[in-house]
Amino acid sequence: MRKNILITGASSGLGAGMAREFAARGHHLALCARRIDRLQQLKGELEAANPGIKVAIRTLDVTEHAQVFEVFRAFREDLGSLDRVIVNAGIGQGVPIGKGGFARNKDIIETNFIAALAQCEAAMEIFRAQKTGHLVIISSMSAMRGMHGGLTAYAASKAGVAALAEGIRADMLRKPGIEVSTIFPGYIRTEMNQDAPAEHTPFMIDAQRGCYLLAKAIEKEPAKAYVPWWPWAPMGFLMKRLPLGMVRKLF
Numbered sequence: 001m002r003k004n005i006l007i008t009g010a011s012s013g014l015g016a017g018m019a020r021e022f023a024a025r026g027h028h029l030a031l032c033a034r035r036i037d038r039l040q041q042l043k044g045e046l047e048a049a050n051p052g053i054k055v056a057i058r059t060l061d062v063t064e065h066a067q068v069f070e071v072f073r074a075f076r077e078d079l080g081s082l083d084r085v086i087v088n089a090g091i092g093q094g095v096p097i098g099k100g101g102f103a104r105n106k107d108i109i110e111t112n113f114i115a116a117l118a119q120c121e122a123a124m125e126i127f128r129a130q131k132t133g134h135l136v137i138i139s140s141m142s143a144m145r146g147m148h149g150g151l152t153a154y155a156a157s158k159a160g161v162a163a164l165a166e167g168i169r170a171d172m173l174r175k176p177g178i179e180v181s182t183i184f185p186g187y188i189r190t191e192m193n194q195d196a197p198a199e200h201t202p203f204m205i206d207a208q209r210g211c212y213l214l215a216k217a218i219e220k221e222p223a224k225a226y227v228p229w230w231p232w233a234p235m236g237f238l239m240k241r242l243p244l245g246m247v248r249k250l251f
Contacts, residue, residue: 002083002134002219006030006075008062008119009089011038013190014138017211018086018218023050025215030075030082032060033089054079062089062115072122084134085123086218087116087161094153105153112157113164120168124178132177136218137165141186141232144239145247169223179221183214186232202250203231 005022009015011033019029023046031039039057046055056078060071076082090112095101120135127133140158147155162182169180186203188210205213205228217225226232239247 002027004028004030004079004082005084005086006032006072006082006123007086007088008032008060011035011042013207014185014188014211014214015086015088016042017190017207018088018215019046021211021215023053023055025219026050026053028054028056028079030056030058030079032058032071032075034059034061060089062119063110065115065118068115068118069122069125072119072126076126081130082123082126082133084136084218085119085126086136086138087119087123088138089115089119090138090157092154093150096149097152108153109157109160112154113160116161117164120164124168127178131175134179134181134221135165135168136181136183137161138183138185139165141184141226141236141239142251143184144236145244147251148248151251181218181222182224183217183227184224184232184236185210185214185227186235188214188227203235 005027007015007019007029010019010031015033019031019042023029029046031042033039036057036059043055043057047053056075058071058074060067062068072082091108094105094108097105116137123133123135127135139162142151142155143158143162146152165180165182172178172180189204189206210227213227217227226236
């Protein structure tokens with residue numbers, strides 16, 4: 001059992017939801033995000049509901065790259081080891097390319113990809129020293145193809161982290177004890193997408209079910225997982241092969 005789990009972006013959304021699921025399964029947690037007040041509330045909730053677990057919290061802005069390494073190492077000291085790291089922190093809606101939104105789109109790429117690289121580096125440094133660990137990278141179904149409008153930069157960032165995860169996995173093929181999983185969630189209702197039009201978010205499920213399915217998939221330690229499997233696994237197959245115009249109409 002991977003007893004000690006670190007989750008970034010844990011103050012809300014999928015991060016907080018996964019923290020609740022793993023706490024209920026008896027895991028000790030290392031939770032970090034920018035909003036310490038929310039982390040403090042979540043820590044109190046989790047420890048009250050799950051006596052016997054330990055929840056460590058720290059402030060972290062993942063775009064402060066040196067801080068990522070400091071916080072991950074501090075969590076390892078807090079818990080004695082890190083058995084699983086879930087690279088989850090990210091931001092969403094951007095601006096169509098060429099419409100004056102460079103600053104926002106740059107923030108998306110830097111947060112979702114460059115900062116994810118820092119998290120992977122920090123996690124793998126620890127796992128290589130321990131000779132064991134499970135790296136989990138939360139990508140997105142939007143990584144399957146280029147997306148139009150405000151999703152262009154977001155989809156590119158999530159395709160980037162999927163490729164990053166696969167490259168790390170290739171490095172670990174001959175190193176038993178270290179596993180790398182790429183998770184492709186479909187639409188799960190969170191603060192990030194709660195105002196998105198229904199016609200652009202097909203097959204949406206609620207956060208509680210989505211986070212339950214995420215935790216269930218992660219504990220199997222797959223190379224890749226689509227969450228939920230139906231309809232997103234077959235949808236992913238189609239998204240990679242349909243003409244771009246058809247993909248645009250779907251999303």
